[in-house]
Amino acid sequence: MLTRIDHIGIACFDLDKTTEFYRATYGFEVFHTEVNEEQGVREAMLRINGTDDGGASYIQLLEPVREDSTVAKWLDKNGEGVHHIAFGTADVDADSEEIRGRGVRVLYDEPRRGSMDSRITFLHPKDCHGVLTELVTAATPHTSGNSSATTSH
Incomplete structure (x- = not known):
């Protein structure tokens, strides 16, 4: 079943500015960046720590790259902030x-x-x-x- 908090997803208007805040304020460095065209976001994963199951916990910063993306619509309604919580699992299909x-x-x-x-x-x-x-x-x-x-x- 669920083994850890994988990440906390945070929606933001400016990925670079928000990433710099987390680096300067908390010392978190970017572990991974990518653009996910399917989800319409540009993202940065900031690694917080490792876990016993071989995974890690992250802060995921999400900036929309399209106005019709789910994150863009969420930002329009709610503004910047926590978008979702993600739990790690060995088998997403079964769980x-x-x-x-x-x-x-x-x-x-x-x-x-x-x-x-x-x-x-x-x-x-x-x-x-x-x-x-x-x-x-x-x-x-x-x-x-x-x-x-x-x-x-």
Whole structure:
């Protein structure tokens, strides 16, 4: 089942400015950046710590690259701030099906590609006490280093 907090997603208007705030204020460095065209965001993952299951915990900063993206619409309605919480799991397929069986709406029929080649799905916030919740299975353990990738889907 769920093993850790994978990341906290924070929507922002200016990724570079927000990344600099987290670096200057808390000392967090960028671990990974990418553009996810499918989700319409440019993102930076700031690694906080490693975990016993080989994964890590991150702050994920999200800047929309299209006005029709979910994050852009969320920013228009709510302004900058916490967008979602993500829990790590060894098996996003099995856990999302188990949670669906408990009456929680799972937003994707099949998990999709997420940050750093992870597999993800989301749970409906109305079924999770107002919190958009993501389930994440990491592609491989991420332990150190900065990397950048651009993806198009």
